[in-house]
Amino acid sequence: MQIGTAANTSGVSAKMIRHYEAIGLIANGARRDNGYRDYDERDVHELRFIRSARDLGFSLEEIRALLDLWRDRARSSRDVHTLAARHLHEIETKIAELQAMARTLRQLLGACHGDARPECPILDGLGGTTTRVASR
Amino acid sequence: MQIGTAANTSGVSAKMIRHYEAIGLIANGARRDNGYRDYDERDVHELRFIRSARDLGFSLEEIRALLDLWRDRARSSRDVHTLAARHLHEIETKIAELQAMARTLRQLLGACHGDARPECPILDGLGGTTTRVASR
DNA sequence: GCTTGACCTTCCAATTATAGGAAGGTGCAG
DNA sequence: CTGCACCTTCCTATAATTGGAAGGTCAAGC
Numbered sequence: 001m002q003i004g005t006a007a008n009t010s011g012v013s014a015k016m017i018r019h020y021e022a023i024g025l026i027a028n029g030a031r032r033d034n035g036y037r038d039y040d041e042r043d044v045h046e047l048r049f050i051r052s053a054r055d056l057g058f059s060l061e062e063i064r065a066l067l068d069l070w071r072d073r074a075r076s077s078r079d080v081h082t083l084a085a086r087h088l089h090e091i092e093t094k095i096a097e098l099q100a101m102a103r104t105l106r107q108l109l110g111a112c113h114g115d116a117r118p119e120c121p122i123l124d125g126l127g128g129t130t131t132r133v134a135s136r
Numbered sequence: 137m138q139i140g141t142a143a144n145t146s147g148v149s150a151k152m153i154r155h156y157e158a159i160g161l162i163a164n165g166a167r168r169d170n171g172y173r174d175y176d177e178r179d180v181h182e183l184r185f186i187r188s189a190r191d192l193g194f195s196l197e198e199i200r201a202l203l204d205l206w207r208d209r210a211r212s213s214r215d216v217h218t219l220a221a222r223h224l225h226e227i228e229t230k231i232a233e234l235q236a237m238a239r240t241l242r243q244l245l246g247a248c249h250g251d252a253r254p255e256c257p258i259l260d261g262l263g264g265t266t267t268r269v270a271s272r
Numbered sequence: 273g274c275t276t277g278a279c280c281t282t283c284c285a286a287t288t289a290t291a292g293g294a295a296g297g298t299g300c301a302g
Numbered sequence: 303c304t305g306c307a308c309c310t311t312c313c314t315a316t317a318a319t320t321g322g323a324a325g326g327t328c329a330a331g332c
Binding site for chain 2: 119
């Protein structure tokens with residue numbers, strides 16, 4: 001199977017597949033005589049794994065760890081559990097941060113008429129002269 | 137005022153101030169005879185504005201637009217309102233995406249014992265063989 | 273047999289926002 | 303005068319992805 005087919009069936013673009021190979025996330029696989037990369041079902045399955053993990057927001061480094069665990073038939077489910085739990089926690093933190101931003105923005109929006117006049121509490125709020133604004 | 141003082145009082149690092157100048161977000165300000173950048177209160181206020189907007193997750197391009205509105209004494213609050221509303225919407229979308237990720241992850245975590253055995257529904261879920269996983 | 277088009281290859285660069293360091297100039301205090 | 307803290311510019315890196323250029327390969331059609 002050529003890289004294009006592998007890309008289409010896995011949902012990972014050919015560009016990304018080459019990139020993942022270059023950074024060592026996936027192995028330097030087999031080549032045909034013409035130099036073309038050659039893939040089989042196992043490779044596609046691995047690519048789908050990566051795709052799913054990316055969709056869940058795992059970083060490539062986290063995925064690297066997950067792949068190691070995946071390839072290791074003797075791993076414990078605890079290791080995977082720990083990694084996933086940590087990632088979930090990161091996501092939850094990010095959600096909380098975004099919610100704080102949204103809250104402040106909604107406040108500012110509520111105080112701004114949105115008409116033709118130049119007065120705007122949003123800009124004042126950002127300037128730090130009127131409203132206190134959340135800090136990271 | 138030197139760049140270091142401006143950085144400390146505005147919360148924007150000296151590195152970033154120079155960068156914002158280089159990309160044209162802020163003006164190429166005055167220089168002293170020795171070549172050092174020189175800042176006044178107005179500059180610091182602008183930097184604080186940028187800092188607050190970054191804290192609220194605005195991109196530099198969005199901040200560029202906000203700054204234009206801020207500097208324009210004749211602007212309408214509607215323009216600012218529209219920009220902020222659009223940004224709030226983006227944030228809300230991102231929150232929803234992250235919540236979907238968190239939901240799926242929590243599901244997978246709940247199904248995984250987290251013990252010494254190698255069976256782990258998390259990996260199966262990512263591999264796409266057992267559980268359906270959210271897609272972006 | 274040659275052209276066309278769809279593949280594939282590598283390499284190089286851009287994106288976004290921030291940070292780190294190197295190499296060198298400036299200014300002040302001891 | 304030395305030391306130290308500050309400033310300058312320029313180069314590099316990060317993370318993940320995308321884009322393009324320049325070129326090789328393969329099968330179909332005329």
